[in-house]
Amino acid sequence: MINMDVFRGFLEAIHHLPEMAQPDHLTDPERVKIAKKVMINKIDRGLALDLEACVSCGYCTEACHFYQSTHDPKYSPSRKLDLLRKVHARETSAFAPVKRLFTPDITIDDLKEWQELVYDSCTECGRCSMICPMGVNTARGVNVMREALFEAGLAPLELQAVAQEQAGRGTVFGVGSNELLAAVKQIEEQGTAIPVDLRQADVMLITSVIDILLYQDAFVGSAKILNHLGVKWSLRTAGFEGANFGLLSGSEDLQKLASKRLIDEALQIGAKIVLVPECGHAYPAMRWDARLDDGEPLPFKVMAVSEYVGQQIEKGNLKLTPGDPSHRVTYHDACKLARHGGVMTEPRSALKALGVDFVDTAPTAEQNWCCGGGAGAFLINRAEGLRHQAWQIKREQVEATGAETVAVSCGSCRLNFMAGAEKDKWPVKIESVVAMVAKQLDESLAKTL
Template sequence: MPTYKDMVQPVRATDADMKKIHIDPVPDDQKCEKAIEYLDLMRKKFRSFVLAMESCVKCGACAENCHTYLGTKDPRNIPANRAELVRKIYKRYFTLEGRWLGKLVGAEDISLDVLEEWYSYFYQCSECRRCAMACPFGIDTCEVTMAVRQILHWLGIVPKLHAGVGAAMEKVGNHTGLPKPGIVDTLEFLSEEIMDEFGVEVNFPVDKPDSDILYVPSSADYLLNPYTLMGAGMYFTYIGANWTIPSTVSEAGNFGLLFDQMFTQRHNVTRLLDAAQNLGIKKIVWGECGHGWRAAKMYIPSLADRPVPWPITHIHDEVAYHVRTNQLKLDPNKVGHPTTLHDPCNYSRACDLQENLRTVIKACVADFREMYPNKERTFCCGGGSAILFDDPEMYQRRIQLSAKKAELVRATGVGANGDGYLCAPCSICKAQLYPMVEEHELGVEVKGLIDLVGKALVWK
């Protein structure tokens, strides 16, 4: 069985990176003691974590349901075995049998090597939660991953990507560090692109007071997914919405959910509520980001520092409503490509969006082909929870993690003639799937769902 030293690991943040997100790394000679202190905090705070520590019987049902294990074939990536990396420490310090019998009952002392194992393996888990669907006890190993990542963050052990994103969010309100002038310039450019390609005049208002709708896109839509942002602008223009994009929180994603729920996630929520209050809006509409929507839908009310009087909905829900009420005229023949749908994990297993995704895509696409398994049984793209590290070795690991999804896409046949679409209605899924479809030679082009709405709209 390989050890953590045999595993590729994401690039770690430096001390300077950590200070940008207000974390002073714990010295090595104190890390183990502090890790036990933080583990005790998680044990006392989260019953779901204790359930995972004390109820797993290692039946193995999770193994064939984990894309990470299927892609790497590393036995420590079986969800039950990954949790065991923490469970053996939990047993040693928080159970009678572990304190008395030690290794005889699978308990182990904490060490720096153990912490390195945690860092390596819990940043290969994408928090997709498919293992919870298979577990006969309903154990959600994602809860273990979230707890361990939080502990590692407190110790000052964080991937450089996550630390950089946390700092950028605090500084300017989006993952990419794009300031307001850059946001405005990009949106003006997209307006010109829409006019050139679709012959439609669309303006993107920024910080417009007294708007009815506050639209929060993914910052990736300014750079990597322009047709998603263009499609959103076309949709809001089509329905005559009074809407705006806030420059201070131009980011649907919330990486705090993925490594630091105690500060970074809460900070992002505060920025959002400040923008909504200052602009006098009536509704918040979320853009295409799976983990960001999960963080918004499930956690804003509990993390907010004030009452939240505004309804918070997702753009896919909004578009589905207008489709069902015949307020959008869409011509599916305008999207002349066979198309399949990737169900993002957070949408399907946490946010109940799967049916609205289908309401929209079937209205936009003439040749729609389901991928199986789908909906709440979907397999992760392999990039969930921002496992999007670009160093060469970890890039290859990402391609391994996408192997199961590639197999399922190929089975739909949409890429047989090299002209298919893979609809990925989540910005992190898109970032993972862009290289995945090339590396696995799937013959498809990755599109967002709102991209297809923009293409299929019939203007009066």
């Protein structure tokens, strides 16, 4: 059962984030200079190709939930890259000296305008790229814009505040190792063993501030499943936070630092698998972007916990009690897991194994709609109305299945669903895939080490 007071307290805390951001002292010309420098440095051959390949056909607009729900042309995916396109034309394109003559330079007003376009109204979901005939990777360009704006001190204050906290104190929303240990103690008192700081373990479980504070069912569910499987696993107090506000805000340095904290712990205990919690962006941060200090690939496997659980079910390693065949359940694909990460069959295998009446949404899997709350958008206060509009598409999609429950495998999506449900008095239950599986573990068949 989710504690709605904690949920509302979390929403309230988000409202106060801007007050916590430490201001910088950059002048406007300095901000423009810094932002341009980042953009120029980041425009490699692939991005240049993306910027030049767009034929303005407009197909991508139909794929974007922010455009679809508002019909405001400023939210067209292609337009979100216009500023980057301008910098490319003037600075890095083949005919830059000529193009500079008739392409105006970017200004501080441009940068401020683009803040809304690349943070509030783009969840980097990648859906527009699925439909683009030229294969333009808008999400990547948007991420570069975020890096430019962050370095210029123009990221939304909410994201700046949390990024500053994670970079400085190493905590997120005030949750550090002491708070983790307090949560673990409480969970153990309720009967679930959580091994902490083992010297050697085959599996290292990462968690996140959201799961510690709010979605403990997902955290406890992961622990129960690992215990049931009898694997040797551990949490690490020096590296447990999966949320990466470097990736969300656009701070490349923080992204690397936050990943390094996890990598160092996994290396220290010789982990063969690092399990990322139900957190969409934590998955690509570790699975695709993280590297060793020397740039080499990670020597262990990174898996999303719902992917791992689904695989264990597919292999017959998890024994479940029968579910209710009249309970209709559908699944929301978190964009970073499904479209970006290919994790689509495993969470479905897990849900189908519960013996419920599983029904997919239409469209589904890699074509599924984004819920509108990912990539840090959920934390941006001024984006609340826009997010809620975009979520209506998802709401209608779920309602069309007739499901009583929508299962999710991302805490951010779950937050966005819950915020939408609270606002609209939506009766559909919003549950974690892992928590649902954990509820049906047949403990009489659990393995022990």
